[in-house]
Amino acid sequence: MEGLFFNVDFGYIEGLVRGYRNGLLTQAQYANLTQCDTLDDLKLQLSSTDYGNFLANVPSPLSTSIIQEKASSKLYDQFNYIRNQSVEPLAKFMDYITYGYMIDNVALMITGTIHERDRSEILERCHPLGWFDTLPALSVATDIDSLYTSVLIDTPLAPYFKDCLSADDLDDLNIEIIRNTLYKAYLEDFYEFTQRELPYPANETMKTLLEFEADRRSINIALNSFELELSTEDKMKLLPQFGKLYPAGITMLASAEDFEQIRSVVETVIDYRGFFDNLNGDKTLEDHFYQLEMELCADAFCQQFTVSTIWAWVKSREQEVRNITWLAECIAQNQKERINNYICVN
Template structure:
């Protein structure tokens, strides 16, 4: 029944996004790109997918310029879809931009802390996460000022509720701010797709719940691993975990108590995918060192982060096997974004 009236308002957009998805790179495209010897060779391979967006580039452009153009195409397509979206779909697409806003906030205040050039920082911000007061972030000196002078007029304002303090913006506090915003954002997004009358009980809620639960679990695991050896207390660490996901509540409780990598491994054993990730990364038989955990490869040459990445792409591709769902827009954005970085280009 969920598809009975779906096409009235959303059929055109679903068709457009499925068409965009067909423009993503195939295995053959990636094989061809591995044979490229110069940046012009790579530009030539990207031509069919990115067309006019690369036409203004000079011969032998920098990789950053090439990456910026691939991002421009994503942004252009996203804005076209958003301009044609109505009702709940329009709000759904707004939620997709909030994650980029959070990343931009973290980038700007971290760069300011390290006395980076403001113009350079603004150029590095993702266009989908732009908001008018963003340049003012570069003069904020503490968390309360950051909220009162900048974020109170943005969609991120509700995510600061109950998490304000007078602390200065040092490295640790910036990460706490970033992860607090993400926690509240993911919880809000999860509630939105599961309670909105147009989405509750539909394929959109089903697919997006899987996507957001995976993201919540991944963040909880990464926060725990990255907290070892830092000043972040277990109590503060627990506050950063989203209150949903396949690990919630027993797994996240165990994560909050973990003292080492073995504790993390035990916490995720109840979810077969995560358990297999740890085993494949060489972490299934006992405590392991941080180098193996963070970026080291397991017996098959993949790190834990590689396996999380692969799982995210599998979920995103699987979304396109469903009909009458907003989730394909989220999946398309993730697949398009990852395809821009998978062929050796830096993220813009």
């Protein structure tokens, strides 16, 4: 029934996103890019794609960082254009997408500050989609309380901070704990929003995509916490309480004491089987996650009358930028034998 009225508010945006998605690099275009011998060759090949003349005003010599920056800027411009056209509940959905980048920016600013790095340099590294007006003021925070009361209380992240105020000092470990606690609260809130506010099939598609995101974070946290003095209870506070691994798998991940225990838990989910095989080869665990994410995003575009295609498009474009950056690095470092180790998007 919702499909009858979907196009009234969201038809233009869905058409726009599907058009953007059709502009993703094809396998033939990737094949041409892998044949490039210099970054200028790469620039020429990209000019015949939807990226067009995005490097036209960049002075020589080209660098990988400039190519990544300019490719990312195209995504940010398109995202902000969609955001400016949206109405509720899509406008709130677009806001939720930016919250994850806000959390990363907060962690980056605090980490840079405690290590006395130049503020302008830190701000340049902040993600554009996670920018908020009081972000530069984070550099004056010296403890959790001042961080919250002077800066974050007026941002959308404020509700997620209620479980982060127990840390005493702003050191590297506590900042990472804060970041993961914030992300857990954010993902759970986003998940609840999509199930409550989005109509079918958007809610079902986002359920699948966000469950994958929650499981990926849980697995990575479990793997990275072996050398930290965190109890099972402490770990449980960092792991999202939903996903295909929830509830039994999450509990076992929090109490796992070695790699094999984590592996046995993860492989109870059929979608994740084989992820830990041959990790010393060309594919890393993160590569397996990226590959599955692209498959889920491709499936999301098989549905009609759904705003979940926006999330799928953003993730697909981010992977495409990673692919272009990888190709550029292989060319710049003369590592052509590894140039085909990118993640297929289409």
